[in-house]
Amino acid sequence: MTVPLLTLNNGVQIPAIGLGVFQTPPDETAAAVEAALAIGYRHVDTAAAYGNEREVGEAIRRSGVPREEVFVETKIWISDYGYDETLHGFEKSAAKLGLEQLDLLILHQPLPTAFDRTIGAYRALETLLADGKVRAIGVSNFLPEYLADLMAQTSVVPAVNQIELHPYFTQTDLQRVHAEHGILTQAWSPLGGITSYRGDESRSTLDDPTLAEIAAAHGRSPAQVMLRWHLQQGRSVIPKSVRPARIAENFDVFDMELSDDELARIDALDTGERGGPVPADITLENFGRPIPEA
Template identity: 70%
Template sequence: MTTSTITLNNGVEIPAIGLGVFQTPPEETVAAVATALRTGYRHIDTAAAYGNEKEVGQGIRESGVPREDIFIESKVWISDYGYDETLHAFEKSAAKLGVEQIDLFILHQALPSAFDKTIAAYKALEQLLADGKVRAIGVSNFMPEHLTQLLEQTDVVPAVNQIELHPYFQQKELVALHRKHGITTQAWSPIGGITSYRESAKRSFDEPVILTIGEKHGKSAAQVMLRWHIQNGVQVIPKSTKAHRIAENFDVFDFELTPDEVAQIDALDTGVRGGPEPDVITLENFGKPIPEA
């Protein structure tokens, strides 16, 4: 099975598909990470706010895959924004992961009500990059206005913006802005798992268009959606703790969607966000202390 990589705007390569561990309980994280790496994954995405960085590090060590072959990504939570605070956030994350260098370190959210803290945090990321403590830096859940402000006030263009992205919520304006500035789009909930939690009956896994395409290729709905992202140049981080699903989500490099099939999926956009609106993210509502290592 061949795999694929995406070259970030600073020349660093990131695997096209990684394992996400959002909401993965710490007690399940070790096995999920080790299983994914033994399956062939080489990218693990975690975050300080997930509370499982330590277990990600343990899973990496237990996998038997050399550290230098693994691309580790983590995120700074809003409670640790500010220049010195973010430098310390790196130390906490690196210690929990058990590594000296993090491959991709990003801001977890924009903080519109205190954007000066967001800018200070990103400038700390720039320093970490200059010091060689991280290989690439970026952001997550930034909207066009947040990216525009960031680009005006900082020096390093983010390597990625990790956003909610799946066939039912495609954020086309934001993705176009990414392309304009050479920012890689990274999709969380890439197979629309978040649609399963809505009161609406519309679930991406049940979408007839996707199921029909899957039947043609002998692939599941999840595999079709992941392939759609990859062909669009989007990096994906599907989440699962089940070994067979982890393997299934990785088995997407032996088929290709036709331009018509891609267009059919492109037409499924509803514009309905599943996660929280970015502007509701405030320290008052979402701030929480991130423990020391």
């Protein structure tokens, strides 16, 4: 099956669905990525802070899928912000992945208490882009005010902002800002799993009655309905799983269509409550940790 492609604001194309490896242990990562590539995925999202970039690279090499067919995305952690530090952060990630060029490199979080370091980091991404070491650059978890501040001090509009986005937290105002500037909205925790990670099983999207009703009408799972909701609204999604059956289920969403009424019913589930960390709370003191060289 051919994965639909989305075109970034610099003309680079990205597969609409990818495999996320957040919280995937290194010893399970390679098998999960290999399974995804065998199923038909051609996009993998990792990060320096996940500690599994090396295994992602190993899986791509073992898969037999040509490197140029796999879109590889990773992230610079806040401990490596600053111009020179971020250039080195790229070298660390590229070495672990075993790749000379990355398809997308993004800043993992804003750093509001040291935004000058965030700006320095993004300017390093601009240099890497100009030098051809990355094909596109972007950010993650940036609120509208951080995007405005960033774009006022740099030259390249981010191609992507990867944000928490699921039926219970849709960030419509932020999505509107993205649309105004040609920034692709990429959803992390696209199935609302972050609520379960935080122990709030009582409000799991997977058990939501509205999603269950829509899923039953299509003979699909609530997870498939949520992914289809994202895709039909033009977003990139990176669902995470280590189970081959679930990885395959998440990929099997291209031959279904939700109605406008169904999309609106899912939109209406928004609670306005964030499940993950508040971007303004991210500081080096609380979240900084060294990223190993190897």
